[in-house]
Amino acid sequence: MGGERTKRLKVIGEGTYPGGDYEKVKVTGQGKVSGDIRAVETKVTGEGHVKGKAAINQLKVTGKLTIDEELSSNELNIIGELNVGSSLKANTGTVRGFLNSLGNAELEKLHVKGGVNINGLLNVGELIINLQGAPSKAVEIGGEMIKVKCRSFFSRPQTLQAELIEGDSIYLENTTAKMVRGSNVEIGPGCHIEKVEYRSTFINKDKTILEAKKI
Template identity: 25%
Template sequence: MNLANNHENSIQANGYSVYPHDIKTNFMSIIGHCQVKGNVTAKELINKGTTSANDCFVETVENIGNLSINRLQGEKIVTSGHLKCKGNVSAELFQSKGAVNIQGSLHANTIYIKITSTSNVDIVTSKGDITIKKSRTAFLNLLPTRLRTKRLKGEKIVIEHVEASEVVGDIIDVGPNCIIEKLYYKTKCDIHSKAKVLSKHQIR
């Protein structure tokens, strides 16, 4: 077991590592199991293992393992593993191909999600584009695979396999296997024949 210091320029966490306090670093790479009992502040974080932490303030995040945190704030977040967050996630770019479970809100200027298994995000908002589609690998799963959210709001929205209480946007394309309770659009709205939208309203 490695007991790491709380401030280093570069951290390579291999095997089983424990960080008992907050850590600040330029670069952090994790292979194995890593537990951070405080917050993480870094320019770049690459997680290839199983990592847990409190709040993370990281410019660039690449997650291809299991990342479980309280809150995540960054500029570019790319995850192809499992991301679990108890609070909010915010970024300029959020890109995911895997499982996402965010109990708070997800906010980014650009959001692109490919669903491989059932995911949950309390609220999804963007000042720009939101794209949520089902990954090809997920079609091998016979069980229903959707992203569930209470509210999804953006400018240009392209979604499929999404279950939402409310969707709000300028241009909205609702693809197959979506279940939407309320939809509000400003300019244009297309709904796939295999989607279910209970109510649709144009914003004047």
């Protein structure tokens, strides 16, 4: 397959292009891909739309990219906006804009200085969110290390909302959740948590927790 992936796609104006295998894809205008796409490297500074699945080793979005179906990637760098119509799977992700997925999202590492909206399970080994610019939401969040902070000095504080947050080490600020479960749990300011279950340590800096139990 590596020998076939020699094509390059460069979108400057507007147009619709076929899916397939590409070495590099660069979108500075408004481009649509009419099927599944596989690429080693893709950069979107304009507006892109993939009407199918996408498998991209390195993806950088400073504009806006919409993928109708699933996305798999090794490295994500989102400074603009990425919308995924199905599931998302990647090794590492850096979001300094907004990430939206209508299905589950699975990553080894995800660092966010912006917002995320996951309409399913966000499964991450290491998750660090600095809530900025937009509220964040996921149905469930699972991971080894989960850290959520709110450091908006010059703008309105944002929030994270989830039904369940479960991990080994958890620190939360400005978070609303029905259940938080982990080994070492620390609840910081601005949280609204209905129930906490912890195995080792529990630190509560916010008095809005309705119930806490060691398991």
